[in-house]
Amino acid sequence: MQKLPMSDAFMRGIWTELGKLAVAFGRLEYMIMLIGKGAIRRKHQNAGAGAVTFTRALAEASNNKVFFELCDRVTQLCDEAYKPPSAELIAIKSGIGEAKELARDRNDYIHAHWTARPDGSALRVRPTWNKDRQTISWVNSRPVQITEIRALRRKAERLTLQLHQLALLWHFDSGWLVKSGA
Numbered sequence: 307m308q309k310l311p312m313s314d315a316f317m318r319g320i321w322t323e324l325g326k327l328a329v330a331f332g333r334l335e336y337m338i339m340l341i342g343k344g345a346i347r348r349k350h351q352n353a354g355a356g357a358v359t360f361t362r363a364l365a366e367a368s369n370n371k372v373f374f375e376l377c378d379r380v381t382q383l384c385d386e387a388y389k390p391p392s393a394e395l396i397a398i399k400s401g402i403g404e405a406k407e408l409a410r411d412r413n414d415y416i417h418a419h420w421t422a423r424p425d426g427s428a429l430r431v432r433p434t435w436n437k438d439r440q441t442i443s444w445v446n447s448r449p450v451q452i453t454e455i456r457a458l459r460r461k462a463e464r465l466t467l468q469l470h471q472l473a474l475l476w477h478f479d480s481g482w483l484v485k486s487g488a
């Protein structure tokens with residue numbers, strides 16, 4: 307049996323950065339949901355199906371998916387709704403792919419057992435299932451510096467802003483996501 311110490315005597319700022327990381331990824335996820343909502347509304351418009359409410363389109367886009375499935379679904383919805391793909395849409399899809407990569411690291415931080423070492427430094431204990439070997443891997447368990455958490459959070463914030471700015475190149479016109487100037 308693995309015994310894990312539980313100490314909250316972290317050096318200053320760890321709790322704050324972990325909280326900020328969770329909030330940053332919540333915002334990133336919501337931005338991706340909004341992009342999916344726009345694609346759902348466009349699909350309905352393209353099919354001549356009439357208007358779709360914000361709530362219905364958002365629910366249909368997210369479909370209660372976990373983050374990785376949400377990213378895949380929104381990418382697929384964008385492919386189906388926007389033809390031919392514009393440079394902005396290609397950039398949005400690239401950003402969604404980057405979000406998936408960042409989410410792997412985010413999961414290692416958010417879903418870990420955290421404890422403070424005697425010197426106050428943070429220890430992340432992150433067992434993960436190794437499918438190939440059919441065993442638990444401890445490779446992601448290690449001491450973590452606050453700067454690492456902060457850097458990941460800032461990447462998520464930057465990506466959220468980037469996706470938002472790309473989405474602003476498009477605007478909502480009568481409830482449909484259309485390219486500005488069209």
